[in-house]
Amino acid sequence: MNLSKTFIFLIICLTGLNSYSQTPLFDQQMQVGFEEKQGQYVDLGVKLVNESGDTVLLKNIITKPTILNLVYFQCAGTCSPLMWGVSKFIDGVDLKLGKDYEVITVSFDPTEGIRLGIDKKASYLSTMEKKEEGKNWLFFVSDSANLARLTKSVGFNYQKVNDQFVHPTGLIALAADGKIIRYLRGIDFLPFDIKITMVEAADGKIGPSINRLLAVCYGYDSKGNQFVFNVTRVSAIVISFIVVIIFLILAFTRIKFNTKSNK
Secondary structure (H helix, E strand, O other), X not given: OOHHHXXXXXXXXXXXXXXXXXXXXXXXXXXXXXXXXXXXXXXXXXXXXXXXXXEEEHHHOOOOOEEEEEEOOOOOOOHHHXXXXXXHHHHHOOOOEOOOEEEEEEEOOOOOOHXXXXXXXXXXXXXXXXXXXXXXXXXXXXXXXXXXXXXXXXXXXXXXXXXXXXXXXXXXXXXOOOEEEEEEEOOOOOHHHHHHHHHHHHHOOOOOXXXXXXOOOEEEEOOOOEEEEOHHXXXXXXXXXHHHHHHHHHHHHHHHHHHHHHX
């Protein structure tokens, strides 16, 4: 195989890999996932209960570029790793929480009280470097009607199965006026991604979703009646990378050997 054929094959592999990784992770059967609504607006009339137990309007909370984090506090799946990822980017990003941007976490489970949110917040603050700044990370709960309005307006589609939820995993970036700027999928986020997203949100510029790999990394096994890690979805991408790397090593080793043989 000559060098030109090697590169053609590599391009085909990378193109296929990119197409796979950019496939919208929306479970059509269960209707679970992010329905992207960049350029549309979150429902600012939604009522939430804050950490003091007061009922507040979302429009009075979002006053600057904002990261919206929808979870439920008793989640046995990706919610805790997601909130851990939030605590890490708050520590790492070159922006001041509460001054340059906001982070708000809302439980989409109407049965959860704010006490659970307060306890969750305390557990993450205890691990953070920017503890004082982290206090500006805001936690909320609400009732079923307001949560339905909120989740529908941002395209957060989930389903309850027994006592747990199947739901997408990621963050939603909002401008100060409530415009949906970008979806950041996954559980771990680069401080650079957060900073550039908040800069774009400050200008009201919408952007494409990023970090799609673990958008829904837990699936529901109806036979086993449990949530399971979606190994196939993740491993397919990892294996594709490994195959490309091995192919490159073999191809260039053969080219080098043939070059030496021709001398």
